[in-house]
Amino acid sequence: MTINKSAINDLIHRMPVAVDLIILTVQQSQLCALLIRRGIKPFLGQWALPGGFVREGESLESAAWRELEEETGVKPAKVGHMEQLGTFGALKRDPRERVISVAYLAFVPNLPCPKAGGDAHEACIMPIAQIESELKKLAFDHTDILQQGVERTRAKLEYTPLATRFCPAKFTIQELRAVYEAVWGIDLDPANFHRKVTKTIGFVEPTQEAVQGGSGRPAAVFVKGQAAVLYPPLLRVERS
Amino acid sequence: MTINKSAINDLIHRMPVAVDLIILTVQQSQLCALLIRRGIKPFLGQWALPGGFVREGESLESAAWRELEEETGVKPAKVGHMEQLGTFGALKRDPRERVISVAYLAFVPNLPCPKAGGDAHEACIMPIAQIESELKKLAFDHTDILQQGVERTRAKLEYTPLATRFCPAKFTIQELRAVYEAVWGIDLDPANFHRKVTKTIGFVEPTQEAVQGGSGRPAAVFVKGQAAVLYPPLLRVERS
DNA sequence: TGAATAGTGTCTATGAGACAGTATGTA
């Protein structure tokens, strides 16, 4: 009997693990995702989610943060929120070899237009509505993954304060409402929205500041509150 | 230049991928999880979630169903619900080697007391409250995983009809209420619960049957409805 | 008949939505 470096049976199948990133932002009243155009096979030339393989000695979350910075040039401190979405392991999702992909969902306020990140591939910030309406087929199973990320985002705005993570540190109620309107794709009543947000404890905290320069009465400036969940939630209008 | 069987660079790190199962059921008014006692190192003798490695040519979901049947003897048709919870990839979560674990959450009505499943290791159905209160430390990071599964379950009962998946195909409103009370650990008003459930479209559908034999008026029998989400949701009482 | 559970009625408080009205800035 020989001593093995690993105590796990060597017959156990090992596979590459990737992280894919759903990087969402709100631009011009639209929910958008960052996509890159693939510069290598397979799916050469098609749009895809940014991502890459997890390295030895690197946790999943570390890999996600590393890829995020590499692909967008955005420093972690500028990222509003990141969470794991789920893991995709269908056998044929990568035609080369069986690859497990762990998808992460990130919200970034004021995402800078990517001028080719670490690598020199093409990147763009594309409205979700455009991807859906033009039936743009992303590489791999990324259309599915993106769709799941968008749906989770829409749902999470209902019962968490995560909409604030699409805003800069200081924001007005109007900016926050614009996030809801962009993500949900509906219009909200400004008056009722203002009351709901400011009365839900822990959602937003007032500051002494107000914005200047716009037309109309200056808006008060708020920062994110402490709550992790909204109670009661801010429900979307009934889908019938 | 030689032709490679795989087009993915061989320097890409490959790792074992496991699935772990959070198998929940309601027994004697308590939310319970199925645990197994480990028969091998590491964590020999400690309680752990059932699970195992994903095989070559096997999808994550297939592996979860296979392990579920192997560990519990429960046929897939008897499983009320299964969904992916998340993926855990901390570097040192397995002391032998870096292992990625994809956790699945399953709801099983009338889970039979496991009399040693496929393998001959010890298994038990343990109340969540007991695991938490006795600070039972599960193997690996399974305490965390279980906790996340329980919390997701509690949250999902609010806005989905998944509580029905803890019940047999035909059930009474009282049985459904018992699920909520067990999972949330609170008492609910029978009258208000009855009205809420029966008036939320798509939650439950009435049948022509009624139960016989109990004391008191026979209860009507319902089956699961078609809705995927509850609107409006059935919120837990405010946590203050 | 009484006990027990199923299910309905009803009152109240709270919150959402519609929308009018007031506040406070710029052009």
Added chain:
DNA sequence: TACATACTGTCTCATAGACACTATTCA
């Protein structure tokens, strides 16, 4: 002053919770 946006007041309707009440069974 006109206008635009911020914010508040108020009315109505729907729903949750408390709990009284009725319905239907078994012992």
